[in-house]
Amino acid sequence: MHMPHELMIQVLLRLPVKSLIRFKCVCKSWFSLISNPHFANSHFQITQTSKIVLISNPDLETRSIDFEAYNSDSASLNLSFVDPQSHFDLEIKGSCRGFIFLHGNSTFYLWNPSTGVHKQIPFSPNYSEYFYYPYGFGYDQLRDDYLVVSLYYVSTVDDDDDSHLEFFSLRDNTWKELEGTHFPYLNANEFEPRGGSFFNGAIYWLSFRHDLSMSVILAFDLMERKLLEMSLPDDFDPGPTYCDFWVFGEFLSLWVKKEDTVEIWIMKEYKVHSSWTKTLVLPIDGIPTRYFSPLCCTKSGDIIGTDGRGLVKYDDNGQFLEHHSYCNNPSRWGFAAMYTKSLLSLPGDNDQA
Numbered sequence: 001m002h003m004p005h006e007l008m009i010q011v012l013l014r015l016p017v018k019s020l021i022r023f024k025c026v027c028k029s030w031f032s033l034i035s036n037p038h039f040a041n042s043h044f045q046i047t048q049t050s051k052i053v054l055i056s057n058p059d060l061e062t063r064s065i066d067f068e069a070y071n072s073d074s075a076s077l078n079l080s081f082v083d084p085q086s087h088f089d090l091e092i093k094g095s096c097r098g099f100i101f102l103h104g105n106s107t108f109y110l111w112n113p114s115t116g117v118h119k120q121i122p123f124s125p126n127y128s129e130y131f132y133y134p135y136g137f138g139y140d141q142l143r144d145d146y147l148v149v150s151l152y153y154v155s156t157v158d159d160d161d162d163s164h165l166e167f168f169s170l171r172d173n174t175w176k177e178l179e180g181t182h183f184p185y186l187n188a189n190e191f192e193p194r195g196g197s198f199f200n201g202a203i204y205w206l207s208f209r210h211d212l213s214m215s216v217i218l219a220f221d222l223m224e225r226k227l228l229e230m231s232l233p234d235d236f237d238p239g240p241t242y243c244d245f246w247v248f249g250e251f252l253s254l255w256v257k258k259e260d261t262v263e264i265w266i267m268k269e270y271k272v273h274s275s276w277t278k279t280l281v282l283p284i285d286g287i288p289t290r291y292f293s294p295l296c297c298t299k300s301g302d303i304i305g306t307d308g309r310g311l312v313k314y315d316d317n318g319q320f321l322e323h324h325s326y327c328n329n330p331s332r333w334g335f336a337a338m339y340t341k342s343l344l345s346l347p348g349d350n351d352q353a
Contacts, residue, residue: 098342
């Protein structure tokens with residue numbers, strides 16, 4: 001009762017999301033304050049507490065794991081809002097500002113695991129179940145808007161495949177096509193399109209230029225609404241299947257699976273091609289699935305990733321430390337992503353919790 005209002009706000013801004021959700025019940029003024037979008041944004045900027053979410057198919061068993069306390073118990077999460085028809089092929093295609101981008105066979109979902117807020121996104125009118133689409137999800141800081149981005153292909157009469165880029169604006173609640181976009185790009189992996197990585201205001205994919213028969217880096221700048229192309233690092237072999245982007249600390253990074261190793265490359269200076277450097281080679285012969293996809297790194301520099309059924313940990317020198325399985329059934333296969341806990345909501349009036 002005697003604490004200055006501004007001091008009270010500063011105290012609340014430093015509390016965990018779980019506590020703040022409970023504190024909405026304290027009084028009307030706290031409910032109004034904690035529900036305010038400006039408070040949620042300030043809290044997100046100050047706290048930056050990150051977790052890993054794991055979803056195992058086909059039963060949608062979902063867990064949140066603190067990767068800084070790797071051996072701590074995981075917390076169960078609820079995906080009851082997902083259409084039952086999507087259970088067998090639900091995939092994580094990206095994450096941004098506390099939201100997970102989910103793709104099922106009948107719809108998209110944006111979901112905040114910290115608050116339970118979720119929104120269903122309709123497929124584009126150009127969607128076809130016969131094509132594989134690279135998707136992406138990111139935040140347009142200039143317009144305070146979230147975008148779901150899709151590249152789709154159209155076969156022409158002369159047998160050339162042209163790409164079109166379209167995006168769904170949460171603020172406008174509609175799909176739009178980037179005008180004049182007829183690009184010579186194909187998905188780098190036709191049968192396993194990966195979600196694009198959001199970094200520094202852009203979404204990144206590995207792509208294949210069919211006119212030049214070469215792999216390239218494709219980036220979509222969300223604020224400028226512009227598609228950019230960059231070259232892969234010199235001496236970098238993308239391989240036929242297992243290769244993707246991730247964010248390694250504060251750097252844009254690439255990983256590629258070789259026979260018994262995973263190579264980690266980082267761009268030390270953003271958009272400077274010559275700054276690409278191979279920094280680590282991780283042995284994967286000790287992992288049961290012989291697969292490793294990096295997700296994040298801890299404050300001490302350890303690298304955490306997934307083998308499809310659990311989490312794998314390496315130290316900052318690339319030495320294997322441990323493997324922890326979260327799938328007891330060997331027939332299950334899971335998807336994982338890192339997210340930052342937040343109180344943020346999405347533009348629009350149809351948010352649900």
